[in-house]
Amino acid sequence: MPTPSLEGAAPPAGHTATQTTTQATAQTAAHTRWVQLGLGLVCMMTISSPQYVWTLMTKPLMAKLGIALPELQVTFSLLVLLQAFFSPFQGALIDRFGPRMLISIGTLLSGVSWVLASYAHTTSMLYLTYGCIGGLGTGIVYVGVVGFVVRWFPDRRGFAAGVAAAGYGMGAIVTTFPISASLATHGVESTLWLYGIIFAAVGLVASQGLRVPPAAESVSAAISRTAVATRDYRPSEMLKTPLFWLMFVMMTMMSTSGLMVTSQMASFAADFGVSKVLVFGLAALPLALTIDRFTNGLTRPLFGWISDRLGRENTMCFAFALEGVAMAVWLLTRDNAVLFVLLSGVVFFGWGEIFSLFPSTLTDTFGTRYATTNYGWLYISFGIGSIFGGPLAALLHQHTGSWVPVFGCAIVLDLSTAVLAMFVLKPARARFVGVRG
Template sequence: MVGRWVVILAGFLLNLMLGIVYAWSVFVKPLTQVFGWSVTVASLPYSIFLLVFAFLMPLAGKAQDRAGPRKVAMLGGALLGVGFLLSGFIEVIRSPYWLVLTYGVIAGAGCGLGYACPIPVARKWFPERPGLATGLVVMGFGLSALLFAPIERMLIKAYGVGSTFHILGAVLLIVAVLAASMLRNPPEGYVSRSPEQKVTVAKSTEAKPEGIARRDLTSSEMVRDVRFYILWLSFFFMALAGLMVIGHIAPYAQEQGIDPLAAAFAVSALSALNALGRPGAGAISDRIGRAKTMFMLFLVQAITLIAFPHVAVSLATLYICAAIIGFNFGANFSLFPTATGDLFGIKHLGANYGLVFTSYGVGGLVGPIMAGYIFDVTGRYDLAFLAAGVLAFIAAFLSLTLRRRR
């Protein structure tokens, strides 16, 4: 039988490949300079990737619930690599719609299929620490830009945009499919042998006023529960804010006069804390509860976003603000899937979290395009950060309604 830590490692590695989308902002300036596109147009493939990724999640979740994670994740890894390889022909075709199709639709579909699998698997292998286990596998997704952003910057400078896509596509195809092949569900009747399980579960249950699901709800039952819509809206607001920053932080930094390579490392700083926020927030929420953790981190995110264009004007303050935003954004990806399992059960978690995750796709469509449009019209990002901060405040107070519900 595959050991449960091998499964965690496989999920982490798969997510490390899937999360390359978070390094997209490195491509924005080269695309505008080489092809003469506006920032809004250069943001479109990224937004479509996120939309397709998220809206394929419910179908991918159902598929992995029924067929198991291995086949679904391997197909996802293959599509991700092929999408990047095809994107490499952009210097021949020279149309933003080619990247929308290859990067946005094909690679985005691969990401949705791959991402749907490790989260339910991790939760099933670690019933005593669901927040931490989920955080560890999705940590790879957040860490991805730390690895890929400087690599992409160096590859673009040395070989150009098209060849960079080709090189990345080959790496993604091999590593993602290999990692996906190691995913397995635990056997029927599996119970963790951890000596801490009973104590941990007891503490976790006491810490969460929102409670553990008394029974497993199907997707059709979940959508009739008001808590689903609270989760959906909260995730939408937080995803919009975080994805807006991820998609524009490199060009924002360059507008402040920061060197392009140093700007790429701002993406890496955000990515590093994005990665740490996933297991970090998951472990915290296992102890003090999902709703309380959500409120605290969402409130800090709101304050940071509103202050960002006034504070992040030097390299040091840019890195500090990017790190705070990254940690709080990463927290979403352990808090929301574990909250979904807490509230609605784990039997149908793949499909149920897939529906909650559609909010991420809508946020990914709206946030980056909104910021690009505001910049194209005003020449500044100030209003975009203000809007994102206000929405994060709303998400913080929505989370309190989960805590009050008994």
């Protein structure tokens, strides 16, 4: 007797009950994974404001605490460094206890850090709350969501990682103006308290729907057009491979090159004489920063999507070279305010995709079971890049009195990483997966 389908009709001839059940499971999983991606995106958006809205907090916090900007900026450094350097530990906890529990804790920590910071009346208290607690919370969510979504999308890892990373890169667009208005109307203490509660509540609710994916083959039968591992590598195994350290060096190079320039935009825009020039009726620098935020978010899912179809290393080579060329043209036309604005967007467009291409490539290479912990180790490279990028650029400019060496270093790093992607990483990954996968 034929087994009835989910709709109650008899299945096609030759189908077994097992085949019908498998198809139904695959269809359900295919629908569920988009819901999971959406929930992960919401979680990422709730943790984006501590980093991307920080600039709005500096003046009111300086006035409240009576401190200078360099002393206050230690808070931001703690946030970024703890987010990056604790990633392997946070990833291991997520792999051990599951994404729902840990990402719930991370969203709570991130929101609560603002609530506690609203009561901070000393610099050390602000460091502990906004910097340390906030950094740990955002790190758990960032690494957790990226490692989570690449497991749900074995056929679209680049796109999924890009969407998650875009939520972090662009999430603050939703909150920038409301927070700015609240600061002007209610002050910094009330703003931190109110939005901390909102972020914690929204993140906690969204994270409750997160689920561990079924086996990759039941999610989709399609395979991305790139070399894919056939077994899962533990972090201890991955760290022993030269291939991982090649990716680590490449991501460090790209992080450093991008941050060398992007972190100094206000300074070299003033030196180039374009910071106060009007472009399309708007001040050049704020317009450039607005465009940059948009392109920095757009590039993550876009290049991730392209890499799912054209291959990770091919996409890396094009994107990294694009940034290098855009920087070169940017430098050569630095006195043209219109080109300054437009090319800044291209530079960010060629840089932000590292947050989709590297995690998807890493998971393709070392498997999905330990994807979160493994990406935690790779994400340390961004922390190193943030240390090298800003201070190194400032030091080079201080010693040479020119921005040309800064741009030169960034361009060389970009083009070198593009070459490594195509001619070293691509064949090395093919050999690794073919021989050892």
